[in-house]
Amino acid sequence: MASECRVTEPLLRALRDVQPELTPESRAAVQAVLETGAGSYVSFRVLRELQSLLRGRGSQLYLHELLEGSEIHLPVVELPERNPELVARLEKIKAKLANEEYKRITKNVTCQSNQQGTLADFGRQVRPLKTVIITIFNFLVTVAAAFACTYIGSQYVFTESAARVLSSVIVASLVGLAELYVLVRTMEGQLGDL
Structure with missing residues (x-):
């Protein structure tokens, strides 16, 4: 003062x-x-x-x-000399806090990252899409196979082409509905696990 x-x-x-x-x-x-x-x-x-x-x-x-x-x-204020032990402790604490801050900032950064996220995240995102594609492909193959089997097998029962196509469409529709029922029950179970 x-x-x-x-x-x-x-x-x-x-x-x-x-x-x-x-x-x-x-x-x-x-x-x-x-x-x-x-x-x-x-x-x-x-x-x-x-x-x-x-x-x-x-x-x-x-x-x-x-x-x-x-x-x-204004007189010159003389600051007392700092204790070397205190300075060393303060430096350790500063380094520790800086390291913790660095770890907090970089905890979700990996070297395998791309523009959307890591490759593991990409795999987790693709897996459900792969399941849906396989399910749709399975549904189409089952319905087409039911139609083909009924059309070929109905040649022994019907002589006209229209009757064979009609019976094949009816059987393919029933198989498709049954497949959809099973698909919905399966999806309902999977959604319940989430």
């Missing part, structure tokens, strides 16, 4: 006027300031005493007018 102020000419004149009325301790400090002249420093304790003397006299000269143009002298 500031404790001194640089002396200006108006302040020097005021200090000369009140020097005899000051306390002996303040008088010695003012004497040293008067010998040095403008540019030296005077303590705030002396300035407080000067202000009280000026008030007691009823002077029209106020302290802020005397201090106009002067500068506050």
